[in-house]
Amino acid sequence: DGGITQSPKYLFRKEGQNVTLSCEQNLNHDAMYWYRQDPGQGLRLIYYSQIVNDFQKGDIAEGYSVSREKKESFPLTVTSAQKNPTAFYLCASSFRDGPYEQYFGPGTRLTVT
Amino acid sequence: AQTVTQSQPEMSVQEAETVTLSCTYDTSENNYYLFWYKQPPSRQMILVIRQEAYKQQNATENRFSVNFQKAAKSFSLKISDSQLGDTAMYFCAFMKYTGANSKLTFGKGITLSVRP
Numbered sequence: 001d002g003g004i005t006q007s008p009k010y011l012f013r014k015e016g017q018n019v020t021l022s023c024e025q026n027l028n029h030d031a032m033y034w035y036r037q038d039p040g041q042g043l044r045l046i047y048y049s050q051i052v053n054d055f056q057k058g059d060i061a062e063g064y065s066v067s068r069e070k071k072e073s074f075p076l077t078v079t080s081a082q083k084n085p086t087a088f089y090l091c092a093s094s095f096r097d098g099p100y101e102q103y104f105g106p107g108t109r110l111t112v113t
Numbered sequence: 114a115q116t117v118t119q120s121q122p123e124m125s126v127q128e129a130e131t132v133t134l135s136c137t138y139d140t141s142e143n144n145y146y147l148f149w150y151k152q153p154p155s156r157q158m159i160l161v162i163r164q165e166a167y168k169q170q171n172a173t174e175n176r177f178s179v180n181f182q183k184a185a186k187s188f189s190l191k192i193s194d195s196q197l198g199d200t201a202m203y204f205c206a207f208m209k210y211t212g213a214n215s216k217l218t219f220g221k222g223i224t225l226s227v228r229p
Contacts, residue, residue, distance in 0.1 A: 033216075040221065042117070042219030042220050042221045042222055043204070043217075044219075048216065058216070088156065090158060092158075100146055100210075101146075101148060101160050101163055102160075102217060103160065104150075104157065104159075106155075106156070107156050
């Protein structure tokens with residue numbers, strides 16, 4: 001079945017540690033995205049990538065880093081520099097040249113204490 | 114910058130009835146897309162419906178339809194024959210048509226409860 005997978009579903013880390021969230025897709029999509037969701041807020045864009053080995057900052061990129069070495073994979077690292085890392089993280093993907101709707105993975109709930 | 118506003122934080126509807134969720138947006142663009150996404154308690158984001166700004170005809174998908182008013186910058190979602198499975202958060206989203214840089218801007222969402 002085609003889709004987007006994110007692992008793990010729940011992640012717990014101590015403050016000061018870096019943590020990497022996984023996102024894989026087998027939809028042959030060119031573009032991939034990372035969003036953060038906090039209670040009472042919509043989704044905010046962290047980073048996105050339109051092609052392999054290229055990515056751009058979104059609206060809230062500080063304290064995060066990404067890589068895009070393969071078309072299917074777009075891991076997100078939450079660094080110790082991120083001041084409020086506890087949140088729900090969603091990965092999405094889409095075709096670069098249309099149709100433009102984005103499809104989402106199931107999300108990862110990160111808790112940092 | 115584009116903004117998307119969903120002014121109703123919560124709504125409730127009786128099963129089998131019709132409900133309309135409101136969304137307004139602000140943009141100076143002429144070519145763009147609008148979307149409604151559903152997020153049930155599982156937190157999986159599901160695309161409900163999309164509308165291209167250049168199309169005058171309102172999009173429909175089974176029980177879901179939109180009322181797109183381009184001049185008023187309004188994009189409401191109507192859910193007919195509401196079902197218990199429609200209980201979810203609903204997000205309105207805007208995408209400027211730039212081809213290779215198609216970023217989504219989301220509203221803050223509305224929580225819809227369908228009562229049995």
